[in-house]
Amino acid sequence: MPQTLSVIKADIGGYVGHSAMHPEVLDTGREELAKAVQSGLLIDAQAQACGDDLFLIMSHDHGADDEAVHRFAWDTFLAGTEVAKRLHLYGAGQDLLTDAFSGNIRGAGPGSAELELEERPSEPVIVFMGDKTSSGSFNLPFYKMFADPFNTAGLVISESLHAGFSFEVHDLKDHRKIMFNTPEELYDLLVFIGSPGRYAVKRVVTRSSGEVAAVSSTDKLSMIAGRYVGKDDPTAIVRCQGNFPAVGEVLEPFTTPYIVEGFMRGSHYGPWMPVGLAQAHPTRFDGPPRVVALGFQLADGKLVGPRDFFEDVSFDNARREANDVADFLRKHGPFEPHRMPLDEMEYTTMPAVAAKMASRWSEL
Template sequence: MKVTLSVLKADIGSVGGHTLPSRKVLAKVEEVVREEVGRLLLDAYVFHIGDDIVLLLSHTRGVRNQEVHALAWKAFREGTEVAKAEGLYGAGQDLLKDAFTGNLHGLGPQVAEMEFTERPAEPFMVLAADKTEPGAFNLPLYLAFADPMYSSGLLLSPELRPGFRFRIMDLAQTERDSYIELDAPERLYDIATLLRDSHRFAIESIWSRKHGEQAAVVSTTRLRNIAGRYVGKDDPVAIVRTQKIFPATEEFGPVFALAPYVAGDTRGSHHMPLMPVRANTPASTFFCVPMVCGLAFSLREGRLSEPVDLFADPVWEAVRAKVVEKAQEMRRQGFFGPAMLPMEELEYTGIAERLKALEREFS
């Protein structure tokens, strides 16, 4: 059976600042989506990461389907009205356009979609991040799909040994999508050359070279390219298929335990570690440290199993304690050096404007 998974995410308002959506907002969004299960949709699941609401929708309509995207737009718009009625902060923040134009690309919400023929057992996971950039998944996915130090299946499994093809987007190109496809392991150094710069380059998708099957897809929308100003970090989502011809679910844990430094933080201005957290975790009041959650599902004829929270078991408490130490050490540097993002990545314009004023005083 050919199935489409669509993951769509947006910040449409949160309690007391950038924390989490209210119960009423979540309930309204889920109500709108649930009405279409059994008609437009095969199944659906709604959760949040920080102040972002995530929709996981399964259907048979293919990617970029107008009806499916219109449903998500309706859910986010009606949730926004509830957020406004409750006086929530940033109501409708990620809905950057006034009208639906056929699909959600270019309207603000993050979108990751994948169509595939369902295997007899179809495990997959949904990754959702908050307070960070589209390239935040670069290092974890590179290690899981290309580095045998972390992904032992690349050595042990004949299905994985031929490697994977990486499609990498150039986020600096704003007029049109610009991407390159590189094969691992032959082009490993070239892949690393690009992915090291998570501000400019981001993995868009990964494919099995042996089977031609899509393994992963990542949202790559940059909100500032749509709005022309800072409206919040881009907060990517991803769908990753696992097991058999793909890395095992357990091989993704160690790569996220590294908690790489990524762009994010309060005002989107600093480098901070990406902290693995449980789904439905509020945004951190410690400078809005970037967060990622992961839910694993099984799929049968388009119907979703109950999810497993990938970062909820006791191991992750120790990981989070170390991530806090990394975050504290970086933030002790305040504005200085690598703690703060390079000038071209600063989303707020205060420093750039001040520099222009100071330039006139130089002699």
């Protein structure tokens, strides 16, 4: 029977401010997951945190979009919100945008990435957890992993990867999707995914076998709520080895801290810093944005792990470069290109200030 790996995540309260998760909230997640494993809903599960976001990593055999699994995640976030309220944590329950669960977590605030797979004799997967950034931030890393032979040698020298990958791209504004085949449609693909604020890679598929290689969350909070309510802080799941890039090829894109949207108030560009769990606490200007990579071997659906990949010294240079880039960008203060462009400011004070000043403008 195919297994499903679901990562469902939400910011339900920060400690202190937006910097991290209080241990009691994380413990609540772990307790609820343990109950769900005991009841048989889940095969195995872990709760992990990156910054102020709680990530529920769940292995089960109910398929994607399963109502019982989604309801369980929603109820767990509600339980965590109660703890956050009792401790007066910052923004308790902020990502829970609807009053009641209505069958699916999508469109309700939390982000989700779900991957169905037939487990191989050895099944290495990596779960990425982002904070202080946005859906679409995995566009560039996914491009490097699955379409750039300078990153992924296997595209050239491995028979199982040589046929390339297909990218499912979502238009987050007009709610439509499209598939691109690489390598022959690389340039067409880049026209769209080079603009990650609007176009996000939802799924990558192996062309040789049709298996899903990677999924990411593309839920956009501001477009659900119609106002700024925090950043989307995306997650992604990537399968490795065999018909997929090697573990080292999946991690390689993060040796450069590419610039993503997010940072302070979700309204600035900043470098995406790869960190281990111990450093996943955005602090300086509520950032820089962070990404954690947790590796697991699946064993009949059990999560053997995690390996906390980015704590390794080989990512020290990326962290140093991220700090240098953050120093430089911060000097721009409220000016673009550190601050996001005007059309991204619609969820901030910009409309109110524009309305207040409207009568004071005169013709040139």
